[in-house]
Amino acid sequence: MSLKFYHWPMSRGVTVHWMLEELGVPYETVLLDLRKQEHKTPEFLAINPMGKVPALEHDGAVITEVAAICCYLAEVFPQAGLAVPPGDPARGPYLKWLFFAAGCVEPALVDRLLARPEGPSGALGYGSLEAVLGAITRQLHDSGGPNLLGDRFTAADLLLSSLLRWATAMKILPEAPEIEAWLTRVEARPALQSSIRKNLEAMPQDEPVSEGS
Ligand SMILES: N[C@@H](CCC(=O)N[C@@H](CS)C(=O)NCC(=O)O)C(=O)O
Incomplete structure (x- = not known):
């Protein structure tokens, strides 16, 4: 290998x-x-x-x-x-958060970093930074934590939290206490x-x- x-x-x-x-x-x-x-x-x-x-x-x-x-x-x-295999009921949500990270969270963060003018959120596939952060906050709340899908830490947590750690370092993450608490938990991972x-x-x-x- x-x-x-x-x-x-x-x-x-x-x-x-x-x-x-x-x-x-x-x-x-x-x-x-x-x-x-x-x-x-x-x-x-x-x-x-x-x-x-x-x-x-x-x-x-x-x-x-x-x-x-x-x-x-x-x-x-x-x-x-770190994967959720086909057949597992959490497979759909797992794929959703992976795609959401790449397709919605990243472009919304890059727009904010580059101070691009906000477009009409209905026409932008990713809506707005506030909307994507709201969706993540709600998921962390509804899953019961400590991770996006509850007890298990998956590649979706890794991808999304890595993006948001970068946003924190670049000082473009608006205040979001539940997301910050999640990032603090993730920070403890030895890897x-x-x-x-x-x-x-x-x-x-x-x-x-x-x-x-
Ligand atoms: N969509 C790509 C983005 C990769 C990307 O933009 N990488 C940057 C570094 S963070 C790069 O290589 N930039 C150099 C260039 O485009 O010349 C991915 O997710 O891998």
């Missing part, structure tokens, strides 16, 4: 890195320095024609897109307990701590420390 992870420590790759640390399986990290355009070489464009990190190669198969990689890894390594430590070690020494780019 071989897992090759194309990564840069100040990128969305941090979410996949955390996921890999959760799995407890060996993987090789290939750092691509975005400042040197190492993600735009013909070799890497053959892996990800978008010229973006992260990307993953598993036994020769290439997977890109953070949400797809997390979903894929959770299913290929079920022993980590997240080990991922943070390894990313800090891989960080170029001349760069200010920040998560994401």
Whole structure:
């Protein structure tokens, strides 16, 4: 089994890195320095024609897109307990939160970060940042916690909380006490701590420390 992870420590790759640390399986990290355009070489464009990190190669198969990689890894390594398999009543909600993270939460956060003018929320697939945060808050409340789907921590928690940790670091997360309490609980996961430590070690020494780019 071989897992090759194309990564840069100040990128969305941090979410996949955390996921890999959760799995407890060996993987090789290939750092691509975005400042040197190492993600735009013909070799890497053959892996990800978008010229973006992260990307993953598993036994020769290439997977890109953070949400797809997390979903894929959770299913290929079920022993980590981060997937909800077909047939489980929580499968539908699990997929909903994975897609919601990528399709609604991320664009709403990026709009806020870039101070883009708000569009008509009925025409935008993701509505508004306030609406997506409201939906997450309600789910955390209705699930009874401590996670999105109740007792179990899944790849959907990992993906969504990773995005919201980044938003917190970028100071664009509006006040949301239930979400903040969830992020504090998530912070205690050993795999997240080990991922943070390894990313800090891989960080170029001349760069200010920040998560994401
Ligand atoms: N939708 C992609 C986004 C990946 C992405 O935008 N990565 C950024 C770093 S956070 C990147 O590689 N930017 C460099 C570039 O586009 O030139 C995913 O989920 O993987």
